[in-house]
Amino acid sequence: xxxxxxxxxxxxxxxxxxxxxxxxxxxxxxxxxxxxxxxxxxxxxxxxxxxxxxxxxxxxxxxxxxxxxxxxxxxxxxxxxxxxxxxxxxxxxxxxxxxxxxxxxxxxxxxxxxxxxxxxxxxxxxxxxxxxxxxxxxxxxxxxxxxxxxxxxxxxxxxxxxxxxxxxxxxxxxxxxxxxxxxxxxxxxxxxxxxxxxxxxxxxxxxxxxxxxxxxxxxxxxxxxxxxxxxxxxxxxxxxxxxxxxxxxxxxxxxxxxxxxx
Amino acid sequence: xxxxxxxxxxxxxxxxxxxxxxxxxxxxxxxxxxxxxxxxxxxxxxxxxxxxxxxxxxxxxxxxxxxxxxxxxxxxxxxxxxxxxxxxxxxxxxxxxxxxxxxxxxxxxxxxxxxxxxxxxxxxxxxxxxxxxxxxxxxxxxxxxxxxxxxxxxxxxxxxxxxxxxxxxxxxxxxx
Numbered sequence: 001x002x003x004x005x006x007x008x009x010x011x012x013x014x015x016x017x018x019x020x021x022x023x024x025x026x027x028x029x030x031x032x033x034x035x036x037x038x039x040x041x042x043x044x045x046x047x048x049x050x051x052x053x054x055x056x057x058x059x060x061x062x063x064x065x066x067x068x069x070x071x072x073x074x075x076x077x078x079x080x081x082x083x084x085x086x087x088x089x090x091x092x093x094x095x096x097x098x099x100x101x102x103x104x105x106x107x108x109x110x111x112x113x114x115x116x117x118x119x120x121x122x123x124x125x126x127x128x129x130x131x132x133x134x135x136x137x138x139x140x141x142x143x144x145x146x147x148x149x150x151x152x153x154x155x156x157x158x159x160x161x162x163x164x165x166x167x168x169x170x171x172x173x174x175x176x177x178x179x180x181x182x183x184x185x186x187x188x189x190x191x192x193x194x195x196x197x198x199x200x201x202x203x204x205x206x207x208x209x210x211x212x213x214x215x216x217x218x219x220x221x222x223x224x225x226x227x228x229x230x231x232x233x234x235x236x237x238x239x240x241x242x243x244x245x246x247x248x249x250x251x252x253x254x255x256x257x258x259x260x261x262x
Numbered sequence: 263x264x265x266x267x268x269x270x271x272x273x274x275x276x277x278x279x280x281x282x283x284x285x286x287x288x289x290x291x292x293x294x295x296x297x298x299x300x301x302x303x304x305x306x307x308x309x310x311x312x313x314x315x316x317x318x319x320x321x322x323x324x325x326x327x328x329x330x331x332x333x334x335x336x337x338x339x340x341x342x343x344x345x346x347x348x349x350x351x352x353x354x355x356x357x358x359x360x361x362x363x364x365x366x367x368x369x370x371x372x373x374x375x376x377x378x379x380x381x382x383x384x385x386x387x388x389x390x391x392x393x394x395x396x397x398x399x400x401x402x403x404x405x406x407x408x409x410x411x412x413x414x415x416x417x418x419x420x421x422x423x424x425x426x427x428x429x430x431x432x433x434x435x436x437x438x
Contacts, residue, residue, distance in 0.1 A: 002415055005391050013419070017426040020375070023368040024392045029284040033298065037280060040302040045272075045309050052276045 035211035049215060050179035050186075178203060178212045185219050193223035214240075218249045272309050279325055280305075282393070286326060289376060289388040290333035293340075300336055304328050319399060326395060327403045330385055337381060371429060378425040379418050386411050387418035 006013045007022045029037070038052040176184075185199035200216045200223070210216070217240050224233040240247070283304050284297060292300045307328050315324055376384055385404055389395040395403075401411040426432075 002397075002412060002419075005394065006419065007391070013423055014426060014432065016430060016432075017375075017423060020368050020372050020426070021391055023365055024285075024289065024372045025394070027285050027288065027365075027369060028281050029297075033284070034280055037284070037298055037301050037305075038276070040298060041276065041305045041309075044302065044306050047273065051273050054273070054277045 032211045039214075048183075048186075050183045050212070053179045053212075054177075175206060176202075178207050178210045181206070182212055182215050182219065185216075185223075189219060189222055189226065193226040196220075196223040214244055214247055214249055217244075272312060275308060275312075275321065275325075276305060279322065282322065283325060283329060286329045286388065286393060287333055289372070289392050290329060290384065291337045291340075291376070291381075292333055296336070300332060303332055307332070319402065323395060323399050323403060326389060326393065330389075330403060334381060334385075374429060375422050375425045378421050382406075383414045383418035383421065386414040387422065390415055391419075 004012070005021075007018055007025060010018070013021075035049070035053065038049045041047065042049040042052055181199055181203040185196045185203065188195040188199060196219055200220050203210065203212075203216050207213075217236070221233050221236045221240065224236065240249070280301070283301050287297055287300050287304070288294070304325070308325060311328075315321065319327075376388070379387060382404070386400055389400045389403070390397060397411055397415070398408055401408040404411065406414075
């Protein structure tokens with residue numbers, strides 16, 4: 001009777017095979033693969049992506065090169081193949097991002113404090129930042145998503161250029177997860193879009209190539225629309241379509257929809 | 263239905279089991295390029311059937327059961343299409359470190375070895391050796407007597423050892 005697995009029984013198989021099996025037992029999907037899966041499942045079932053991922057995605061590991069490579073939906077494992085695409089389109093009714101959690105966070109709808117410490121003003125690479133004040137003329141040059149800038153502070157009340165410890169509820173003592181930040185940003189959208197931009201700016205700072213970059217972009221475009229920055233929102237939407245060709249969010253942000261929405 | 267009665271539970275299931283689903287499907291023969299779609303199918307099925315889960319087995323075993331059925335259908339379809347589901351190499355990672363490269367190589371070798379097993383043996387081998395599911399539960403999941411499950415495991419092991427030796431050019435290594 002076999003009572004031990006090969007990995008636990010040196011007498012039962014060559015060491016090399018046991019090593020291969022051992023690797024197999026700990027083989028895991030990457031953060032970006034999980035995020036793609038969550039987009040598909042969330043889109044098909046109308047469940048918030050961030051709620052599915054919880055705080056399991058968005059640690060330091062997601063800022064690496066692999067995540068950067070996967071942040072383009074076209075290169076992501078599931079980006080072009082999400083069977084839930086239509087469901088996503090349906091779920092994304094005007095003005096709402098159905099699958100970034102609507103459950104919320106206690107601070108999400110509170111007004112952005114002046115001098116919000118987490119909010120950098122602007123960085124040299126800023127081209128696509130959602131311009132809160134002068135959006136109409138802003139943002140022409142296309143850039144890669146990872147090169148995009150932090151949005152300027154709401155009402156021009158910028159904080160210091162370096163992020164401070166999160167004032168939002170952190171995943172750890174030092175920094176919130178991607179999911180937490182974007183959950184909060186989404187929850188803030190309807191009542192305080194500037195606050196949403198503050199939070200997405202923080203997300204961009206902490207996770208420039210995070211696996212939830214697409215969700216960040218969608219929130220920012222939505223916030224810009226809500227702030228009346230029509231042209232800037234259209235520009236960002238067009239860029240989003242370019243950057244994330246196979247994204248399930250394209251129906252949400254596509255320019256005609258932007259034009260109609262507000 | 264973002265906040266339906268089962269949603270929170272489902273979200274927990276996703277958080278706790280997405281990795282297992284992903285890995286099990288890969289080892290059960292789902293091609294790298296189809297893993298996301300097939301994993302999504304598993305979770306849509308879980309969501310649909312969650313209310314009927316009676317708790318007679320662990321939730322993980324129940325999920326493995328769903329994986330087994332979907333992977334079996336997948337392999338059958340792949341066979342009909344005359345496609346080889348798992349022979350393609352994993353996607354290249356230009357930033358892969360040495361240890362990443364070793365892991366990818368190891369993953370590819372494991373996939374090649376697993377392809378030597380027929381469906382029933384592969385299922386038993388994957389669940390027991392890679393997922394650590396107890397044999398009694400495996401027999402229930404695949405609907406066969408426990409001794410049959412053990413017999414499949416034994417044969418699967420022999421096949422895997424032989425395939426490993428062949429793949430690595432070893433005539434004699436390790437012990438039996």
